Amino acid sequence: MKPITWLRKLTKHGHRGYPMATLMFYGPDDRKASKAVLGIFASRGAEPHLHKWFRDSPNADLRYDVGLQNACLEIMRREGVRSLAMLEAINGCPHEEGVDYPLGQVCPECPFWANRQRPVEPPGAFDADGPRTMVESAIAVYKREQWGELLADAADREKVSATWEEWYANLQEVTAELEARGARCRPVLLDIEEIKQYCREQGVPNNGAARASLAARRAQQDIW
Numbered sequence: 001m002k003p004i005t006w007l008r009k010l011t012k013h014g015h016r017g018y019p020m021a022t023l024m025f026y027g028p029d030d031r032k033a034s035k036a037v038l039g040i041f042a043s044r045g046a047e048p049h050l051h052k053w054f055r056d057s058p059n060a061d062l063r064y065d066v067g068l069q070n071a072c073l074e075i076m077r078r079e080g081v082r083s084l085a086m087l088e089a090i091n092g093c094p095h096e097e098g099v100d101y102p103l104g105q106v107c108p109e110c111p112f113w114a115n116r117q118r119p120v121e122p123p124g125a126f127d128a129d130g131p132r133t134m135v136e137s138a139i140a141v142y143k144r145e146q147w148g149e150l151l152a153d154a155a156d157r158e159k160v161s162a163t164w165e166e167w168y169a170n171l172q173e174v175t176a177e178l179e180a181r182g183a184r185c186r187p188v189l190l191d192i193e194e195i196k197q198y199c200r201e202q203g204v205p206n207n208g209a210a211r212a213s214l215a216a217r218r219a220q221q222d223i224w
Helices: 003-012 066-079 144-153 164-180 192-202 208-221
Strands: 020-026 035-041 049-054 083-090 136-142 184-190
Touching: 003 066, 003 083, 020 066, 035 066, 049 066, 136 144, 136 164, 136 208, 144 164, 144 192, 184 192, 184 208, 192 208
Parallel strands: 020 083, 136 184
Antiparallel strands: 020 035, 035 049
């Protein structure tokens, strides 16, 4: 059996417990993957142990690189992985915000993704018929009673709605627009203390980019 077939088969089995692996692909556009990331989660909520690969040829597509597939299978075997979530669709730009380019800016290397939000596809979107094509966008949402504290701490408070009600109305519009484009929206409730801690750990200001990054991270970790 081909290694890609094994990977697809493991994905179709669904969640069978931890350790769990996620396999995501990234590229300068939505046609070929130039980066692959295998994440190993020892337990629910644990920080992932990441393995990354980058292509050698500009025309290569890492999704169908047999050597990489075998490497992933060997790592999962060694780590005793019981569940796998794999998305064969390109999951956004291969460069990391805050690492390869400044937070809050678009990647200068990948103009294709400039006006596109990085999709987040949870393992729940994989069913017996294979991976679904619809992606899910992680949307940061906040508690009404913490809105004042969020405004006080936000570095971009001048860009944030003055009231929770105003922000919520805008959220509904954004959600409707994304869904009209074929994306599903997954709300991720963020606590103000969680936001502060994340920003301290990352050494970044509490702004929209940081909150969006935290929401995406939470969406990927809390997928089961």
